[in-house]
Every structure is written in C-alpha cells, then in structure tokens.
Amino acid sequence: MTVSPHDAEAVQGIVGDYRRRSAKRVLLVIAAALALFATVVIDIMTGPADLTFFRVVHVIFDPSVASPKEEVIIWDLRMPVALMAVVVGAMLGVAGAEMQTILNNPLADPFTLGLSSAASFGAAVAIVLGLSLIPGVGALFVTVNAFIFAMLAAMALFVFTRFRGVTPEAMILVGIAMLFTFNALLAFLQYGATELQLAQLIFWQLGSLSRATWAKVGICFVVLIIVLPYFVSRSWALTALRMGEDKAAALGVNVTLLRLTVLAGVSLLSAVAVSFVGAIAFVGLVGPHIARMIVGEDQRGFLPLSALAGALILSGTSIASKAITPGIVYPIGMITSLIGIPFFLSLILSQRKRYWQ
Amino acid sequence: MSGLKASGIHFAYGDRPILRDAGFDVLEPGQLTALIGPNASGKSTLFRVIAGLLKPTGGQVHLGAIDLATLSARERLKKVCFMPQFFAANAALTVFDVVMMARKNLQGWRVTSEDMDAVGHALHEAGIGHLSPAYISELSGGQSQMVSVAQALIRTSDVYLFDEPTSALDLHHQLSVLSQIKNAVQQRGAVGIVALHDLNLAARFADKLVLLRQGEILAQGTPADVLHLPALADTYGVDIEITPGPRKDLVVHAYAS
Numbered sequence: 001m002t003v004s005p006h007d008a009e010a011v012q013g014i015v016g017d018y019r020r021r022s023a024k025r026v027l028l029v030i031a032a033a034l035a036l037f038a039t040v041v042i043d044i045m046t047g048p049a050d051l052t053f054f055r056v057v058h059v060i061f062d063p064s065v066a067s068p069k070e071e072v073i074i075w076d077l078r079m080p081v082a083l084m085a086v087v088v089g090a091m092l093g094v095a096g097a098e099m100q101t102i103l104n105n106p107l108a109d110p111f112t113l114g115l116s117s118a119a120s121f122g123a124a125v126a127i128v129l130g131l132s133l134i135p136g137v138g139a140l141f142v143t144v145n146a147f148i149f150a151m152l153a154a155m156a157l158f159v160f161t162r163f164r165g166v167t168p169e170a171m172i173l174v175g176i177a178m179l180f181t182f183n184a185l186l187a188f189l190q191y192g193a194t195e196l197q198l199a200q201l202i203f204w205q206l207g208s209l210s211r212a213t214w215a216k217v218g219i220c221f222v223v224l225i226i227v228l229p230y231f232v233s234r235s236w237a238l239t240a241l242r243m244g245e246d247k248a249a250a251l252g253v254n255v256t257l258l259r260l261t262v263l264a265g266v267s268l269l270s271a272v273a274v275s276f277v278g279a280i281a282f283v284g285l286v287g288p289h290i291a292r293m294i295v296g297e298d299q300r301g302f303l304p305l306s307a308l309a310g311a312l313i314l315s316g317t318s319i320a321s322k323a324i325t326p327g328i329v330y331p332i333g334m335i336t337s338l339i340g341i342p343f344f345l346s347l348i349l350s351q352r353k354r355y356w357q
Numbered sequence: 358m359s360g361l362k363a364s365g366i367h368f369a370y371g372d373r374p375i376l377r378d379a380g381f382d383v384l385e386p387g388q389l390t391a392l393i394g395p396n397a398s399g400k401s402t403l404f405r406v407i408a409g410l411l412k413p414t415g416g417q418v419h420l421g422a423i424d425l426a427t428l429s430a431r432e433r434l435k436k437v438c439f440m441p442q443f444f445a446a447n448a449a450l451t452v453f454d455v456v457m458m459a460r461k462n463l464q465g466w467r468v469t470s471e472d473m474d475a476v477g478h479a480l481h482e483a484g485i486g487h488l489s490p491a492y493i494s495e496l497s498g499g500q501s502q503m504v505s506v507a508q509a510l511i512r513t514s515d516v517y518l519f520d521e522p523t524s525a526l527d528l529h530h531q532l533s534v535l536s537q538i539k540n541a542v543q544q545r546g547a548v549g550i551v552a553l554h555d556l557n558l559a560a561r562f563a564d565k566l567v568l569l570r571q572g573e574i575l576a577q578g579t580p581a582d583v584l585h586l587p588a589l590a591d592t593y594g595v596d597i598e599i600t601p602g603p604r605k606d607l608v609v610h611a612y613a614s
Contacts, residue, residue: 011477014489018453018473021490236463242448243455243493246441247505249410251463252434296449296492300466 025301028294032308036086039315043082046322049073084212085318085332086311087220088273089283093310094224095269096284097291097302098231101238102259102266103168109284110270113157113171114178115150116281119274121182122149123204124189128197142204146275153178154267158260171263207278207333209318216276223272227265228307234258235299242297282336283310286344293347313340359421360385361516361548366406366416368399368572375402377572380416384565386515389539389549391559391580394569395593400552401442403569404518407550408439420515420548435462438514442521442552443502446493452504453489456480459508475511483507483537498525506534510541516548517541523558531555535562556609560584568592584609 041060045051051070059066059074066074092110099108110116122145125131132141133148157174164170190198231238237258240248245255270284287310288302295301313336320339321330360383368376376399384390392400405411407418409430418425425433456476457468480486485503493501502525509517519538523531535551539562542549550567553559559566559580566583568576570592576583583589584607590597595611602608 007481010486011474011481014453014477014480014486015470015473017490018477021451022468232466235466236458236461239450239454240458240463242450243446244441244444246444247446247508250408250434250439250441251459252431253463254430292449296451296454298450298454 025295029301029304029308032305032312036308036312036315039312039319040082040086043085043315043319044074044078046319047078048326080212080214080217081209082315082318083217084209084220084277085314087217087224088209088277088280089287089311089314090307091220091224091269091273091310092280092284092314093287093291093306093308094228094231094303095266095273096286096310097288097306098238098262098266099284100288101241101297101299102262103171104241105168105172106289107285108172110266110274111279111281111284112179113175114153114182115267115270116274116279117179117182117186118153119146119150119271120205120279121186121189122146122275123278124186124193124201125149127200127204128189128193143275147271149182150271150274151267153182154263154271157267158263161260161263171259203331204278205333206331207280207336208329208331209277209321210329211276220272220276223268227269230265231262231299231303234262235303238262239297239299239302278331278333280314280333280336282340283313286340287313289344290347359383361407361550362419363403363407364417364419366403366418367414368402368406368411369414375399375572376406376413378416379403379569379572379574381567381574381577384548384550386546386548387543388564389542389551389562390565390567391563392550392552392567392569393554393556393559393583394575398569399572400569401520402572404439404520404550404552407516408437408518409433410439436514437516437518438509438512439518440505440509440520440522443498443505443525445496445498445501448494449492451489452485452491452493452496453480455493455504456508456511460511462512479507479511483510484533499527499530502526503530503534506537510537513545514547517550519549519551521552521554524554531558538562556584556611560607560609581607590614 041053041056045053045056051073056074059070063075096109099113100106123142126142126145133145156178157171160174161171190201193201237248237253240251240253241255241258249255288306290309291302291305295305314332317332317335317339321332321335324330362381362383364380366376366379379399392403394400402411406413409425420436425437428436453476456479457472460472460476461468480489483503483506485500485507488496488500488504493504496504502522506519506522509519517538522534522538526534535558538549538551551563563580565578566580567574568583568589575588575592576586584599593611594614596614598610600608600610
C-alpha cells in the first residue's frame with residue numbers, strides 16, 4: 001500500500017486530534033481530583049473553630065503540628081464526615097454510571113431499581129418495630145437492616161431477570177415494581193409508628209453524614225476498592241454495550257453475563273452507601289450525567305469522572321449543609337436536590353449535543 | 358487458512374424454524390460472496406450462527422479443517438468478524454474511540470502510537486476522517502453505517518460477515534463501501550460474505566451468490582448462474598429480467614408481478 005504525503009498528513013491530523021482529546025481527558029480527571037481535595041479541605045474548615053484553608057492543609061500533611069483541639073476537630077470529628085461524603089459520593093456516582101450503562105437508560109440510579117426504598121424499608125423495620133435482622137450488631141442495627149433489604153431487593157431483581165430474560169426493560173420494570181412495593185410497605189409501617197419513631201425515620205430518609213465514623217469510611221472504601229477494579233477490567237465491554245447489544249455481542253461481549261455481574265457490583269455499592277448515609281437522591285443520577293457531558297461515555301473517562309463528580313457533589317453538599325445557617329446541619333438529601341438541580345438544569349440547557357433521545 | 362463451509366444448519370426460535378438444512382459449498386479465501394434472499398429468509402440468522410452468536414440445533418461450520426463449534430466464543434470471534442445489521446447507536450462515543458475499541462479487541466486501556474495510526478488510516482481510507490471527533494449520536498444513518506464497516510475492517514480476521522452494509526447509504530457510498538470490503542477481502546485472503554438486498558450490487562461485486570429462501574439455500578454459484586435461475590423471480594415474488602450491461606456486467610430489472 002502506498003501512502004501519499006497528503007494522506008499521511010491527513011492521518012497525522014486525525015491522530016494528533018485524538019492525542020489532544022486524550023490529554024484533555026487526563027487533565028480533566030486530574031483537575032476534578034484537585035477540586036475534590038479542595039472541597040474536602042473546605043468541608044473540614046467549615047463550622048465553628050475558625051480554621052483556615054492552609055492550616056487544614058498543613059495539618060493534613062503533617063498531623064504533628066495540630067494543637068490538641070485541632071486534632072480532635074479535624075481528625076476525629078470532621079475528617080470522617082468529609083471523607084464519608086467523598087467515598088459515598090464516588091460509590092453512588094459509579095453505581096449510577098454503570099446502572100445507566102447496563103440498563104441503557106439515562107434515568108437509572110439506585111432509586112429507580114428500588115434499592116433505596118428497600119433500604120428505607122429495612123431502616124423502618126429497625127426503627128419502628130425495633131427488629132434487628134441480624135442479632136448482636138448493637139447500635140448499627142438500622143444500618144444493617146437497611147443493607148440487608150437493599151441486597152434482598154437486588155437479589156430479587158437478579159432472580160426475576162433470570163426468569164424474564166436479562167433485558168433492560170425487564171430489569172427496569174421489576175425495579176419500579178419493587179420501588180412501589182417497598183414504598184407501600186414503608187407507608188404501612190409509618191402509619192403505625194409513634195411520633196418519635198416517625199421523626200427518626202424521616203431523619204434517616206433525608207440522608208445524613210453526621211453519623212460517619214472512621215470505621216464506616218473504611219468499610220465503604222473497602223467495598224469501593226473491591227468493586228472498582230472489576231468495572232475497570234470490563235470497561236471496554238461496558239463502552240461497547242453503549243453501541244447496542246448486537247454490536248457488543250459481535251465484538252465478543254457476553255452481554256447477559258456482563259449485565260448480571262455489573263448489576264451485582266452496582267447493588268453492593270448502592271446498598272452499602274444507602275445503608276450508611278440514608279437515601280440520598282440525585283447523586284447517582286446526576287454525577288454520571290455531568291461526566292457524560294464533559295468526557296462522553298468512553299469508560300476510560302466516564303468511569304473515573306463519574307466517581308469524581310459524585311464525590312464532588314456530595315462533598316459540596318456537605319459544605320452547604322453546614323454553611324447555609326451557621327450552627328445548623330441540614331440533611332444532605334435535601335441539599336443535593338435543592339442546590340444540584342438548578343446546576344444540573346443549567347448544564348443541560350447549555351449543551352448543544354443530545355445524548356439520549 | 359482455507360475456505361469456509363457450512364452444512365446442514367438448522368435453527369429455530371421456539372417452534373418457528375428459521376434455518377432448515379442450510380449449507381453452502383466451500384467459499385474460497387480472497388473471494389466475496391453475496392448472500393441474497395427476501396426479508397426474513399434467514400440471512401441474519403445464518404450470519405449469527407457462523408459467528409457463533411447463535412447455537413444451531415444441527416449442522417456444522419468449518420473453516421478449513423477446524424469445526425468452529427470447537428472454539429471458545431472469544432477464539433471464534435477472532436476468526437470470524439461479524440458486522441450486525443445497522444441500527445443507529447445513541448451514545449456519546451467518538452468515531453475514533455469506537456473504531457479503536459474494535460482495534461483493541463476490547464483488551465487493555467493502553468493505546469499505542471501504532472494503534473492510533475492504524476485507526477487514523479482506517480478512518481481516512483474509509484473517507485470518514487473528518488468525523489473522527491464526532492459522537493456517534495450525531496451521525497446520520499449513512500455515516501454510522503460507514504463507521505460500522507470501518508469498525509469491522511480494522512479487525513484482523515479470517516472471515517468477514519457484513520449484514521446489509523449498504524442499506525443506509527447513497528449511491529456513491531454504496532459503491533465505495535463495497536469496494537473497500539472487496540479490496541480488504543482480496544488483500545487479506547479472507548473469506549467475505551455480504552448480505553445484500555440490491556441484486557445489481559450483488560452481481561457487480563460478488564464472485565459468488567448464495568440465495569436463501571425461507572431458511573433453505575435455494576441456489577449457489579456465479580452471479581450469472583444464480584441470477585438466470587427462474588426460481589429467483591419466484592423467490593422474491595417479482596418478475597425479473599436480466600440484460601447485459603454496458604460494461605460486460607449484468608443488469609437486473611425487477612417488475613411487480
């Protein structure tokens with residue numbers, strides 16, 4: 001094959017253009033990671049104690065300079081909350097991204113599949129009936145119940161799709177059926193609950209980071225570290241799935257197996273996240289959308305940026321929940337929607353391209 | 358490597374038979390075969406069976422001495438490259454990325470300069486270099502179809518199956534895409550099969566025609582042989598006349614019967 005100079009030039013043009021886009025994608029991920037570090041520091045300094053940005057950074061990098069008071073505030077009180085926001089945000093962002101990918105549906109997130117309402121019902125069983133599904137977990141029984149119900153919902157989804165075929169339509173329909181079922185069961189429990197229990201339940205449902213501890217951060221982190229490498233290893237297959245089942249299969253993707261294994265990972269991520277911080281809407285839905293608008297759906301950019309976008313949203317929310325009224329920490333579930341949605345709508349309106357029709 | 362042969366293929370969806378004892382004689386490497394037949398005659402199903410995406414209830418597909426059923430799904434898709442029928446995909450993936458994905462065979466995040474040059478060449482030669490940074494959701498039907506062809510041709514395979522690669526293309530691009538496919542098959546010494554509805558295109562580009570009707574292979578042979586069969590008109594339910602064209606080719610005229 002002969003290559004004329006003109007052709008070679010054209011090819012170099014195409015390749016150079018691609019290199020620039022790849023470099024830009026890497027830079028965007030780095031920029032998002034730096035922004036996330038900044039929000040974590042701001043999150044820690046927000047609240048009574050008059051900490052400055054640089055003081056917090058200094059203490060993070062060199063814990064020995066902290067005064068005893070700073071040590072308690074930064075390391076014991078605020079760091080777990082700030083990191084919980086990051087880890088849970090990343091979990092929800094990743095879970096949402098892959099749910100949207102395997103279900104081929106832009107509205108998919110832990111809510112759509114009924115996992116969040118299942119978790120809420122589990123929490124209600126603990127709060128209203130005082131029933132612990134696993135004895136001996138002590139004060140964690142609300143969390144444990146929520147987790148078990150979310151996993152049960154995921155397993156039910158699994159079993160149904162085995163019967164009905166692993167199609168996105170079947171999965172979403174079963175998910176929505178579960179959503180309504182658990183909401184009805186939840187209403188049933190709420191109807192018979194005392195005022196105190198009701199208040200507790202609503203507080204749980206609104207979502208809160210205030211119960212974060214280092215141990216919980218650790219558990220979430222471990223779950224993320226277990227699931228993420230699998231998603232990374234399947235990233236081309238997941239990207240290929242966006243071109244349609246047929247194309248993906250022709251490229252050698254076992255679509256059914258991919259959907260089921262990714263669903264398992266996604267279920268684990270959302271069940272753990274939701275059971276620790278309560279039902280936080282919006283992050284799993286919008287994090288991936290922001291990532292998609294910025295880098296598209298190639299998983300090499302989409303996956304890391306969905307995680308970072310989710311983490312940034314929740315970290316930003318954590319700051320806002322404390323900063324709006326000094327002295328009051330608002331439930332984050334409320335803030336994510338109130339602040340996030342106008343931001344999200346403005347992003348949609350400013351986009352020229354249509355990704356979903 | 359030697360030719361592709363299918364024998365006695367049976368396939369059914371439930372109790373609805375799609376392929377009945379379908380088979381064809383050895384298709385030689387370097388030759389392009391056109392698979393023709395009316396809608397729902399089983400062309401796509403036959404492709405899927407050859408590619409290993411559907412498991413036939415009977416029959417074998419051989420590539421040289423290898424029974425393809427003995428290969429793993431992954432091995433088989435390395436030998437048999439299948440381009441499914443065209444459906445527009447609505448994803449925020451760039452044209453360059455989707456062709457790269459085929460080049461990488463879905464393995465490994467790292468992209469070498471060689472990979473990039475290969476994809477750049479493929480896009481340029483397919484005449485879609487200018488679309489490289491566009492998302493596939495922004496493409497017209499015809500453009501998407503050309504991307505699909507580029508995606509198939511960038512893979513190294515012994516067998517290439519194209520399911521209606523020209524259905525969304527204008528006249529110029531129908532000819533250029535089929536030339537690309539024919540050239541690739543010849544240069545690589547691969548077996549090429551193209552499912553086509555346009556009998557004139559089939560006559561022009563194919564070395565051999567295979568005619569499917571209701572899941573059975575009705576005829577196979579040179580374009581002249583198959584096109585002159587009286588059963589052809591019957592198969593499509595039209596009146597057909599074949600006349601010599603101005604360039605030593607055959608022209609198919611079809612009239613509603």
